[in-house]
Amino acid sequence: MAGLKYMSGFGNEFASEDPRCPGSLPEGQNNPQVCPYGLYAEQLSGSAFTCPRSTNKRSWLYRILPSVRHKPFTPMSCGDLTENWNEVEPDPNQLRWKPFIIPKSSEKKVDFISGLHTVCGAGDSKSRNGIAIHMYTCNTSMTDKCFQNADGDFLIVPQQGEILITTEFGKMMVEPNEICVIQQGMRFSVDVFGETRGYILEVFGAHFELPDLGPIGANGMANPRDFQTPVAWYEDRTVATGYTVVNKYQGKLFSCQQDFSPFNVVAWHGNYTPYKYNLENFMVINCVAFDHADPSIFTVLTAKSTRPGVAIADFVIFPPRWGVADHTFRPPYYHRNCMSEFMGLIKGHYEAKEGFQPGGASLHSIMTPHGPDVDCFEKNSTAVLKPERVAEGTMAFMFESSFSMAVTKWGLDTCHRLDKSYYKCWEALKNHFNPNWKPSSK
Ligand SMILES: O=C(O)Cc1cc(O)ccc1O
Numbered sequence: 219m220a221g222l223k224y225m226s227g228f229g230n231e232f233a234s235e236d237p238r239c240p241g242s243l244p245e246g247q248n249n250p251q252v253c254p255y256g257l258y259a260e261q262l263s264g265s266a267f268t269c270p271r272s273t274n275k276r277s278w279l280y281r282i283l284p285s286v287r288h289k290p291f292t293p294m295s296c297g298d299l300t301e302n303w304n305e306v307e308p309d310p311n312q313l314r315w316k317p318f319i320i321p322k323s324s325e326k327k328v329d330f331i332s333g334l335h336t337v338c339g340a341g342d343s344k345s346r347n348g349i350a351i352h353m354y355t356c357n358t359s360m361t362d363k364c365f366q367n368a369d370g371d372f373l374i375v376p377q378q379g380e381i382l383i384t385t386e387f388g389k390m391m392v393e394p395n396e397i398c399v400i401q402q403g404m405r406f407s408v409d410v411f412g413e414t415r416g417y418i419l420e421v422f423g424a425h426f427e428l429p430d431l432g433p434i435g436a437n438g439m440a441n442p443r444d445f446q447t448p449v450a451w452y453e454d455r456t457v458a459t460g461y462t463v464v465n466k467y468q469g470k471l472f473s474c475q476q477d478f479s480p481f482n483v484v485a486w487h488g489n490y491t492p493y494k495y496n497l498e499n500f501m502v503i504n505c506v507a508f509d510h511a512d513p514s515i516f517t518v519l520t521a522k523s524t525r526p527g528v529a530i531a532d533f534v535i536f537p538p539r540w541g542v543a544d545h546t547f548r549p550p551y552y553h554r555n556c557m558s559e560f561m562g563l564i565k566g567h568y569e570a571k572e573g574f575q576p577g578g579a580s581l582h583s584i585m586t587p588h589g590p591d592v593d594c595f596e597k598n599s600t601a602v603l604k605p606e607r608v609a610e611g612t613m614a615f616m617f618e619s620s621f622s623m624a625v626t627k628w629g630l631d632t633c634h635r636l637d638k639s640y641y642k643c644w645e646a647l648k649n650h651f652n653p654n655w656k657p658s659s660k
């Protein structure tokens with residue numbers, strides 16, 4: 219939608235008023251006895267009240283009616299959304315999925331909520347420590363319906379089709395090659411404009427942060443000013459037929475009815491907000507001498523665990539860049555990792571692997587070997603090492619997690635997208651060992 223406005227910055231103390239109601243944000247206090255315009259004050263807490271200042275998150279919403287005015291929640295169908303990590307036996311194999319199918323609207327109307335499918339995950343929302351990875355495939359906008367995730371934060375990676383997200387804080391248009399984060403508890407509704415697909419990284423018990431820069435210095439990677447937060451927008455809409463609030467709570471879906479739109483926030487202030495980011499703005503740091511740097515250099519956002527340096531999940535991208543390393547095998551190295559690596563492709567082609575397609579995915583589980591396929595290895599072992607554009611026109615990404623993830627029944631079976639021949643891409647790797655090799659034959 220043209221003309222949407224955003225405020226710039228990551229985790230700032232923002233303040234926003236819908237321009238139709240000047241002065242709607244109380245001045246000098248959060249809880250006036252009577253709020254301007256007869257609004258209700260409601261706090262949304264994203265951290266324990268007692269968190270240190272650096273991690274304390276909350277926003278104050280000034281709304282036409284408070285969220286509490288609703289009928290009781292009742293359980294509803296969860297479809298393919300689950301937090302049951304014991305549906306199928308563990309499988310340590312390299313897994314690769316062909317592009318996940320988007321339902322045709324002529325056959326079945328599917329909105330963002332009914333189009334959620336959990337692929338894998340671990341941990342749990344009750345103990346507030348874990349991760350889930352979902353695909354969304356849908357063709358229909360949510361009407362008179364919003365979603366709230368009481369369990370965790372959603373990092374949404376659109377792959378096909380832009381999504382217009384109406385939130386309590388305002389509206390965001392998020393296109394493929396942009397991402398957005400809807401933090402725990404924030405209500406939102408998704409409009410789509412055709413067949414739509416994307417990936418979701420959900421974390422329980424942590425919020426996403428910008429990684430530290432260490433010796434890189436004060437600038438680089440994802441710069442705070444490139445994160446965009448919506449501006450206040452409200453509708454004063456009575457919905458006589460009933461407005462549905464869907465709540466994901468302890469891994470299950472519940473719904474309740476109310477007779478008004480939840481997007482009735484006229485003004486708000488605070489540092490707990492939804493936000494979006496264009497991946498094109500990522501300032502890529504990479505090797506300019508020799509060797510392949512670890513992909514952590516491409517971390518956009520991290521959800522930290524309590525162990526120093528260990529993430530519940532990192533969101534890592536593989537943007538277009540120059541490859542210049544001398545006397546180096548430039549593609550990703552062969553690898554066994556104490557972390558889980560889930561990868562997706564927004565567009566284009568990933569250098570280390572043929573057969574990994576936009577809208578598909580791969581999972582290389584903890585200590586499961588992976589790396590370049592045979593063609594990539596042979597080609598890059600003999601390539602002339604001139605400066606070269608890498609990943610031009612593409613955008614692959616990785617959700618890297620310290621959790622050992624279980625794949626769901628949908629992921630392993632009922633999505634019918636698992637590529638059973640994936641392992642074959644390494645089968646033709648040859649033994650090049652030469653026991654008579656001499657340093658001079660280098
Ligand atoms: O393709 C992968 O598996 C991801 C990956 C990329 C890279 O550049 C180095 C290591 C790694 O695991």
Ligand SMILES: [Fe+2]
Nearest residue numbers: 553555559588
């Ligand atoms: Fe890896």
